[in-house]
Amino acid sequence: MIKANKLAYEYIRRDEEGNVEGIIRALDGVDLEIKKGDFVAILGHNGSGKSTIAKEINAILEPTEGTLFVNGLDVSDESKIWDVRQSAGMVFQNPDNQIVASLVEEDVAFGPENLGVPSPEIKQRVAYALEKVGMEDHRGSSPNALSGGQKQRVAIAGILAMKPKCIVLDEPTAMLDPGGRREVIKTLHELNKKEGITILLITHYMDEVTGADRVIVMDDGKIVMQGTPREIFSKVDEVKSHHLDVPQVTELAYELNKRGFRFPPGVLTKEEFINALLG
Amino acid sequence: MLRDITIGQYYPSGSVLHRLDPRVKLFWTLLYIVSMFVFNTFLGYVVAGVTLIVLIKISRVPFKFMVKGLKAVWMLLIFTLVLNLFMTSGEVIWQWKFLKLTREGIRTAVFMGLRLFFLIIGSSLMTLTTTPNQLTDGLETGLRGLKKIKVPVHELAMMMSIALRFIPILLEETDKIMKAQAARGADFDEGKFKDRVKALVPIFVPLFVSAFRRANDLAMAMEARCYRGDVNRTRMNPLKYKQIDRIAYLLQFVYLAVLICADKLLAPLLTKVLPML
Ligand SMILES: Nc1ncnc2c1ncn2[C@@H]1O[C@H](COP(=O)(O)OP(=O)(O)OP(=O)(O)O)[C@@H](O)[C@H]1O
Numbered sequence: 001m002i003k004a005n006k007l008a009y010e011y012i013r014r015d016e017e018g019n020v021e022g023i024i025r026a027l028d029g030v031d032l033e034i035k036k037g038d039f040v041a042i043l044g045h046n047g048s049g050k051s052t053i054a055k056e057i058n059a060i061l062e063p064t065e066g067t068l069f070v071n072g073l074d075v076s077d078e079s080k081i082w083d084v085r086q087s088a089g090m091v092f093q094n095p096d097n098q099i100v101a102s103l104v105e106e107d108v109a110f111g112p113e114n115l116g117v118p119s120p121e122i123k124q125r126v127a128y129a130l131e132k133v134g135m136e137d138h139r140g141s142s143p144n145a146l147s148g149g150q151k152q153r154v155a156i157a158g159i160l161a162m163k164p165k166c167i168v169l170d171e172p173t174a175m176l177d178p179g180g181r182r183e184v185i186k187t188l189h190e191l192n193k194k195e196g197i198t199i200l201l202i203t204h205y206m207d208e209v210t211g212a213d214r215v216i217v218m219d220d221g222k223i224v225m226q227g228t229p230r231e232i233f234s235k236v237d238e239v240k241s242h243h244l245d246v247p248q249v250t251e252l253a254y255e256l257n258k259r260g261f262r263f264p265p266g267v268l269t270k271e272e273f274i275n276a277l278l279g
Numbered sequence: 280m281l282r283d284i285t286i287g288q289y290y291p292s293g294s295v296l297h298r299l300d301p302r303v304k305l306f307w308t309l310l311y312i313v314s315m316f317v318f319n320t321f322l323g324y325v326v327a328g329v330t331l332i333v334l335i336k337i338s339r340v341p342f343k344f345m346v347k348g349l350k351a352v353w354m355l356l357i358f359t360l361v362l363n364l365f366m367t368s369g370e371v372i373w374q375w376k377f378l379k380l381t382r383e384g385i386r387t388a389v390f391m392g393l394r395l396f397f398l399i400i401g402s403s404l405m406t407l408t409t410t411p412n413q414l415t416d417g418l419e420t421g422l423r424g425l426k427k428i429k430v431p432v433h434e435l436a437m438m439m440s441i442a443l444r445f446i447p448i449l450l451e452e453t454d455k456i457m458k459a460q461a462a463r464g465a466d467f468d469e470g471k472f473k474d475r476v477k478a479l480v481p482i483f484v485p486l487f488v489s490a491f492r493r494a495n496d497l498a499m500a501m502e503a504r505c506y507r508g509d510v511n512r513t514r515m516n517p518l519k520y521k522q523i524d525r526i527a528y529l530l531q532f533v534y535l536a537v538l539i540c541a542d543k544l545l546a547p548l549l550t551k552v553l554p555m556l
């Protein structure tokens with residue numbers, strides 16, 4: 001689905017005359033392969049290059065070095081740019097700044113309209129997408145009347161209506177309350193399971209990562225850790241060395257182990273913790 | 280306080296006017312405005328006024344509601360009236376010091392006032408019966424022909440609909456920033472004019488910064504959703520004329536014909552019979 005080979009990206013800062021002032025290497029030799037139907041979470045502290053890689057996958061940024069293929073399409077190929085964006089949809093952090101229309105259903109229709117889909121099919125797709133995110137009752141509402149979590153689900157529906165193979169979400173829950181966060185994450189898991197859509201979730205919340213098939217940890221433009229959530233979170237010290245936290249239960253089990261308890265490495269959920277404690 | 284501002288306020292009553300194609304309403308409004316400058320006899324005003332009254336009745340929008348939204352415009356109306364009343368030269372019928380009231384003055388003032396009133400009520404009738412989305416859709420489709428002469432019709436319509444989407448968000452944000460500044464001791468309601476203007480600077484700076492960030496985000500989100508201007512674009516609900524729209528277009532010409540007949544043929548005849556008009 002997504003395949004990166006020695007991918008690098010450099011932001012070039014210029015002064016007023018256009019002279020190069022500084023170069024920031026935001027991605028540095030990233031090798032990555034994501035299979036169809038995977039649910040992958042990307043972690044990394046601020047400035048580690050998470051958003052940059054998301055923008056690469058959506059062909060908003062062109063690789064400085066290396067190659068990146070999305071759904072078999074080369075993102076550097078200017079003529080394939082719209083196909084890349086159609087196959088890999090992107091959801092951004094701020095729900096307000098990505099909703100274009102003043103009516104929910106019209107916003108969901110925006111993507112298919114841009115793709116030149118015939119009108120009757122647009123209607124079907126809008127109905128399908130809104131149903132999949134559980135927003136079919138709000139199709140006639142104004143986005144301003146929705147909660148943050150609902151807005152973000154509308155944004156996901158807007159991408160879904162373009163029939164993507166993969167959805168990249170750049171901190172979609174950062175501006176939401178806990179309820180809204182749960183709604184969004186639940187929707188993503190459903191889309192992944194029922195529709196087989198590949199999900200690439202960038203987040204700062206560790207508890208959103210535990211349900212993923214695979215976790216990727218980035219630091220300073222490089223991929224530094226990769227594995228299942230359990231593999232990653234059993235290496236508490238290593239995770240912390242990349243300025244990241246582990247889920248609270250994991251941390252608790254880890255600290256208790258230091259005092260002589262014997263929890264298995266990488267306890268991820270409350271249930272696991274309780275079972276380990278009792279059994 | 281800022282949220283009271285309503286732009287393109289819509290009054291849903293499900294009337295025939297609401298269901299008309301927005302293009303029809305746009306052309307009707309345009310024609311009605313132009314027609315204001317065509318006639319200048321008493322009969323012309325009667326025709327235009329009766330047409331407006333009939334349209335308001337059909338729209339089922341309460342007249343009170345229409346007039347309420349026009350507070351700011353009343354000032355303009357009164358100002359024009361007073362200016363015309365006292366500034367027109369002609370046969371003086373009343374005088375106090377330098378203020379002269381002339382027969383012609385009264386005539387122009389009354390007619391001018393009526394004309395403005397028709398104009399404002401007529402165009403607000405359109406915004407009251409058309410949602411902002413329909414309006415921009417109507418503009419885009421209705422003015423499609425102008426693309427040939429390189430008028431960026433689609434882009435203008437898109438800008439308009441995005442502006443309509445973000446106006447409430449930015450107003451709310453202004454409200455928030457004002458409260459935040461007030462909590463830090465800023466005072467917007469007192470002091471000299473100069474001080475009050477100065478107090479606005481810390482509101483507009485963050486507002487502009489945020490607006491630019493939003494614009495940047497939105498542009499990226501639109502690109503990510505394959506927006507590439509007017510290239511190969513379809514619509515979910517393309518505008519299509521129905522029978523009723525064609526009738527409305529026809530009525531438009533009937534209105535114009537009646538107006539011109541009344542103004543140019545009937546009125547001169549009447550003045551011969553009743554010279555005081
Ligand atoms: N438009 C830009 N111009 C210049 N440098 C940039 C730009 N965007 C990002 N950078 C730099 O590139 C690096 C990676 O940024 P990126 O936005 O990918 O990080 P991130 O992992 O998404 O961080 P965050 O968690 O804060 O969102 C950072 O050092 C950042 O300062």
Ligand SMILES: [Mg+2]
Pocket residue numbers: 050051052170
């Ligand atoms: Mg980021």
